Amino acid sequence: MLDKVKSHGICSRMLNWIENWTLERFQRVVINGELSDWIEVTSSVVQGSVLGPVLFSIFINDLDFSIDSSHGVLISKFADDTKLGKRINNTQDCNCLQSALDQLVKWSKRWNMSLHPDKCVVIHFGRENPHHLYSIDGKVISKEEEVRDLGITISNSASQTSHINKIAKKGRAVLSQMKRTMTYRDSTVFASIYRTYVRPTLENCVQVWNPAKLEDIKCLEKVQKRALRMITDQGQMSYEEKLGVLHMTTLEERRARGDQIEVFKILNDLTNLDKNEFFDFVQDRHQIDTRNHSQNLLVPQKCRLNIRRNFFSCRVVNAWNSLPEYVRSSTSVNSFKNNYDYYHSQ
DSSP states (O other), X not given: OHHHHHHTTOOHHHHHHHXXXXXXXXXXXXXXXXXXXXXXXXXXXXXXXXXXXXXXXXXXXXXXXXXXXXXXXXXEEETTEEEEEOOOOSHHHHHHHHHHHHHHHHHHHHTTOOOOGGGOEEOOOSTTOOOOOOEETTEEOEEOSEEEETTEEEETTOOSHHHHHHHHHHHHHHHHHHHHHOSOOOTTHHHHHHHHHTHHHHHTTHHHHOOOSHHXXXXXXXXXXXXXXXXXXXXXXXXHHHHHHHTOOOHHHHHHHHHHHHHHHHHTTOSSSOHHHHOXXXXXXXXOOOHHHHTTOBOOOOOSSHHHHTSHHHHTHHHHHTSOHHHHTOSSHHHHHHHHHHHXXX
16 A cells, blocks of 8 residues: 555655654454454454545555556446446446456455455346346355445336435334424424435435336325425415425426536536537537527437437436526526526526
8 A cells, every 4th residue: 555655655654654664563453342362454444534535545546547448348446446347238348347356356365355256246238238247256146136336226228217216215204203302393493404404304305216107106106295294384275385385396306407407517518428428519510590599598318228228328408408598508507496496497
């Protein structure tokens, strides 16, 4: 690790401080009150420290260069999670992906790390995927139909139902806890608590899994309907009337709003995503002076499958183009939110 720290230009007193910080470190494991023996930490990064995440990022920074770029393998890293992916069309593509895995294992051994095959999984996408077996250091990696990645449950069929069922169940559980602990549930306090502790669970990374199936939409909406029924001072008003009193909208409308906010960020380079990889623009298609050209609207993609049609970069195009120009040309994210809300409140 210290060699990698040096390679990043850290030297002199700072390097000496980090080196002294790593020396004579010991660790042990505690399970149900039972203690293991102390052992010296001779490599890797000290866990549970403030500096640890920074040093770990430095430690795995060169992981990309260990894999031959000619394999065409996509490498995605986030914290201590690393994912490899490749479009598989034939046996040669399978061999390229396996070769990338072998190079990853070689890199790990070189730097005194080890990959745990039992903690790694393979998920195959596509109907024509050959479902080739892959291995880490000679041990076959297990195949899964769905995996949880950064809080999102991803299935090999690209269906959002499994993820939606899980977050809806979690939302109902939190509501049950709130019902048991709160006896006075008025429109002001209880609604605020719901917006703080329940609704974020139902909307986390919504741009990734925004559902198109009516069944999934209703599943999520039922959680919010239950929350509003728990409010004690609203009488027998309908769901829509309660939303109006609380100045709230349906979850479906909030998801549409979240999609458009993300589009605004991407188009205005407020993220690290390349807008040209997501969208096609009218001005790139022709130079005819039309309204669409002057406003540089997005070009809808032709989609053969519903999976693609409901993908983020496809489903948001028509909704974005239908927004007034003063909304699309907002100067900041907050300004866009305000203009968007004003437009839809009319």
